[in-house]
Amino acid sequence: MNRRIIPLIMCGGAGTRLWPASREVHPKQFLSLFGARSTFQDTLLRVSDADLFERPVIITNNAYRFMVLEQLAEIALEADVLLEPMRRDSGPAIAAGAAFAEVRDKDAIVLALAADHVVSDTPAFRAACREGLAAAEAGHIVTFGVQPERAATEYGYINPGEVISGKVRAVAKFVEKPDPATAAGYVEAGYLWNSGNFMFRAAVLTDEYRKVDAESVQAVTDAVTKAGADLGFVKLDEAAFGSAKSISIDYAVMEKTARAAVVPVACGWSDVGSWHAVWELSGKDGEGNAARGVAVFEDSRNCNVSTDRALVALEGVDDLVVVATQDAVLVSRQQDANGLKRLVAKLKTVAPQVTEDHIRVHRPWGSYQSVDNGDRHQVKRIIVKPGGRLSLQKHHHRAEHWVVVRGTAQVTVNELIKTVHENESIYIPIGAVHRLENPGKIQLELIEVQTGSYFGEDDIIRIEDDYKRS
Structure with missing residues (x-):
């Protein structure tokens, strides 16, 4: 052999x-x-x-x-x-x-x-x-x-x-x-x-x-x-x-x-090197339109739509690419892959964040997504995989309030270890050493409300971490 x-x-x-x-x-x-x-x-x-x-x-x-x-x-x-x-x-x-x-x-x-x-x-x-x-x-x-x-x-x-x-x-x-x-x-x-x-x-x-x-x-x-x-x-x-x-x-x-x-x-x-290549590889309707997500076409031909959430409706257009994510929308011509390259280069100078990360941020334990923010508050949706847990950590500038909407959370706050079920909540004061983990068999979903003067990720002081992040 x-x-x-x-x-x-x-x-x-x-x-x-x-x-x-x-x-x-x-x-x-x-x-x-x-x-x-x-x-x-x-x-x-x-x-x-x-x-x-x-x-x-x-x-x-x-x-x-x-x-x-x-x-x-x-x-x-x-x-x-x-x-x-x-x-x-x-x-x-x-x-x-x-x-x-x-x-x-x-x-x-x-x-x-x-x-x-x-x-x-x-x-x-x-x-x-x-x-x-x-x-x-x-x-x-x-x-x-x-x-x-x-x-x-x-x-x-x-x-x-x-x-x-x-x-x-x-x-x-x-x-x-x-x-x-x-x-x-x-x-x-x-x-x-x-x-x-x-x-x-x-x-x-x-x-x-x-x-x-x-x-x-x-x-x-x-x-x-x-x-x-x-x-x-x-x-x-x-x-x-x-x-x-x-x-x-x-x-x-x-x-x-x-x-x-x-x-x-x-x-x-x-090599899927452009949205045009994605269109070529996708299933299409009788007018040559391809859609990933919810899209409606009227008097439009050879268009390619990809949308995470919002409905995209096209009328009276041909040969367009429309890609809608939760924080950015691209509208471009099907054939101009070099144009997109130039656009992304420009975005890196004027709005670099939208080229680097999504609103939904992936972590080894799951993901989080910011859904609202202001000068003194930020609201996140957090998902923790079964068996996943966040680092043991504290913050100098913010307090947190966690509301469980699906699954079961095990929460550590200083010396307290508490199980929090659906429709229950727990408060994490500024400076408290805390940890969130999912001991269950289904995804844990919760809403986190942060209040304070600063919400940057660099205000996470990790004391212990399963994933050896600094």
Whole structure:
């Protein structure tokens, strides 16, 4: 039987191309854009066949670590989770994953996948993995070239060269994203879309990377060797990893190596790089309109609506994207993905908060959402998962009043430990040491009314914390 493949899932990117749904602290790979599961979860399920794949390795950053664990638990899968101390692009991330895989198995075959891509034909994807496996074992760095469905300008292309074995071809040339006329020429000439996913022997990738940047490879290797364990995560050494050059794997290795090979594949692939791509992948009505959430269309065609709560009604318009979250609304043209990139760059200077976080803020124990605020008060809706508990903490500038609306709370206030049921409340004075936890089997929901002079998150003085936050 052939050696099994270690999937390396990369999910540390911010994903602002789908703003305002995707934001810095809750990016697109963790969103449910096409049903109940996120693209991160779908990616993991595609590589869950134990006959072909080993236990996956996930590389992400500190901000996303608890979302990763939560979404793994939702699909009943386990993985080794590596935490990058800072972003260094895909080159050091993949090199770190390769070094970690080599610790597990010196002859490891690694499949590096982006967590935010869509594949509609899983059997075709797995067949391509099997096709590329022999070439990877033989020392090639295999990429997956997608059979073009149109003359796309948003993807790079691969010119396939001579046959290596079966369907596997050498890479004659990588080319950057083209203009429309050039893209049409590439499709006519048999070029493939560059999916940005790779399969390789870990040792081969490391050797090829070392030829062009030995210092960065040593830095990443040291980051893995000196890694620490924390709450089940593997924390890469900060000083070592930080000294690696920030660069994509394409520029660092793929465009320089003589070992590049490509497997052509038609598997319904998309990198979901724009709201137009979301529209293309969504179900539509007879006029080409797609909706996620409640939307009504009248005399409108080829529009895409995504709304968290508010009803969106469109009349007499064509080719629009409307995305409504609880704190922002986007209206844009379907085709202008670069326009959104420019818009988000502008927002980062005039309203950075709406590019960084949602009103609903995720925490390892659940979430909270501000529903009203004033000079001397703030009201939040708090949800605590079964078994979850907040840190033991106090505040210098605010008192809190908690009203339970669903579930059961166990509350600590100084020396008092009290169970608070639905339709009951408890008061937390300024300066009191307190903790909230959910001992039950269902979600705990409560309304928190804060009163005082300052409500910033930096007025949380944590005394004990299950999640080791400062």
